Amino acid sequence: MNQPANHPVIATPKVGVLLINLGTPDAPDPKSVRRYLAEFLSDRRVVEIPQLLWQPILRGVILTTRPKKSAHAYQQVWTPDGSPLAVHTRATAHALQQAMGQGVVVDWAMRYGNPAIAAKLAAMKAQGCERILLAPLYPQYSAATTATANDAAFAALAAMRWQPAIRTLPPYHDDPAYIAALKASIDRHVAALDFVPDALLASFHGMPERTLHLGDPYHCQSVKTVRLLREALSLKNPPLPVHMSFQSRFGRAKWLEPETEATLAKLVKEGVRNVAVVTPGFAADCLETLEEIALRAKDVFLAQGGEKFALLPCLNASAEAITLYDRLVSRELSGWIN
Numbered sequence: 001m002n003q004p005a006n007h008p009v010i011a012t013p014k015v016g017v018l019l020i021n022l023g024t025p026d027a028p029d030p031k032s033v034r035r036y037l038a039e040f041l042s043d044r045r046v047v048e049i050p051q052l053l054w055q056p057i058l059r060g061v062i063l064t065t066r067p068k069k070s071a072h073a074y075q076q077v078w079t080p081d082g083s084p085l086a087v088h089t090r091a092t093a094h095a096l097q098q099a100m101g102q103g104v105v106v107d108w109a110m111r112y113g114n115p116a117i118a119a120k121l122a123a124m125k126a127q128g129c130e131r132i133l134l135a136p137l138y139p140q141y142s143a144a145t146t147a148t149a150n151d152a153a154f155a156a157l158a159a160m161r162w163q164p165a166i167r168t169l170p171p172y173h174d175d176p177a178y179i180a181a182l183k184a185s186i187d188r189h190v191a192a193l194d195f196v197p198d199a200l201l202a203s204f205h206g207m208p209e210r211t212l213h214l215g216d217p218y219h220c221q222s223v224k225t226v227r228l229l230r231e232a233l234s235l236k237n238p239p240l241p242v243h244m245s246f247q248s249r250f251g252r253a254k255w256l257e258p259e260t261e262a263t264l265a266k267l268v269k270e271g272v273r274n275v276a277v278v279t280p281g282f283a284a285d286c287l288e289t290l291e292e293i294a295l296r297a298k299d300v301f302l303a304q305g306g307e308k309f310a311l312l313p314c315l316n317a318s319a320e321a322i323t324l325y326d327r328l329v330s331r332e333l334s335g336w337i338n
């Protein structure tokens, strides 16, 4: 740093970057899954039904039946190092730390379960981070994901006498660096398949349709991501048709459409035999991609008469992902780091 001779040398405050993902159970057993679901589904940002009505349904029905079923699903994707969502998010934080160097402290946390946001913010503060960038790893903004992650961080800050300065990462659904990372990752993984897909399906986590009418930008941002991705992939000759759908329906309300499994069945009817599915809204592979898509949606596609099915990996901790996050994070740290 260039300082005039008569100017006191002021040490640059340490800067922290906290990558935040959704959260996952500590273990793939019904008790751990119940604890996780109780926290997740009690979040008013996730289930927007008055708590007086919702809690009896949650405690009386959902938490007595779903944990066993979900634990079985988690067991099918669990790795020796833990839940895929945690494994990939941790690897992403480590790789980003390597890429950004020691001038920045990079760590990771989960909105539900462990490692908790409050504990990680306290640890960063204890390490001397006076400035922290909260980076919820959701390309498309939703109140149920981005906002609640930031809420949890601000709730933790509310208990601190001496707070660090805070910035938050905006959604990056239409950022050219995100679209370029998706395109590079898709090209790489499609080239490695043992078949040529007739179509690509971009499947996003669903949301109650009501949230769209209430002004949540998630649907529109997802649609824009697909449009930009389609344009980026259209340079291929012949271009790969890109379709879009929403998965992971929950509860009885109307959710965003078209639904993923129904879309796969429709694609078969329209003559698609070989399909590749991407999940651009998920930063990391998890239950929703590895079990719901790679196992269950695949079965639906094959049962309908489809022949070849592949789920392409999420960006995870790939080189494309780290280039992307380095770019996004460095931009938000402007003025905080040199």
Ligand SMILES: C=CC1=C(C)c2cc3[nH]c(cc4nc(cc5[nH]c(cc1n2)c(C)c5CCC(=O)O)C(CCC(=O)O)=C4C)c(C)c3C=C
Pocket: 022, 023, 024, 025, 037, 046, 047, 066, 070, 083, 085, 138, 142, 144, 145, 205, 206, 207, 208, 218, 248, 250, 281, 282, 285, 286, 287, 288
């Ligand atoms: C009302 C219920 C739910 C809303 C709204 C919702 C939104 C939403 N979720 C993600 C990302 C993930 N969800 C995951 C799991 C998951 N989601 C719900 C319900 C809602 N999600 C449940 C009940 C579960 C748990 C699994 C199950 O029992 O089916 C995950 C994976 C977690 C893991 O451990 O691997 C992710 C990631 C987004 C992006 C989103 C809104 C945009």
Ligand SMILES: [Fe+2]
Pocket: 205, 248
């Ligand atoms: Fe979800």
Ligand SMILES: [Fe+2]
Pocket: 248, 287, 288, 292
């Ligand atoms: Fe699911």
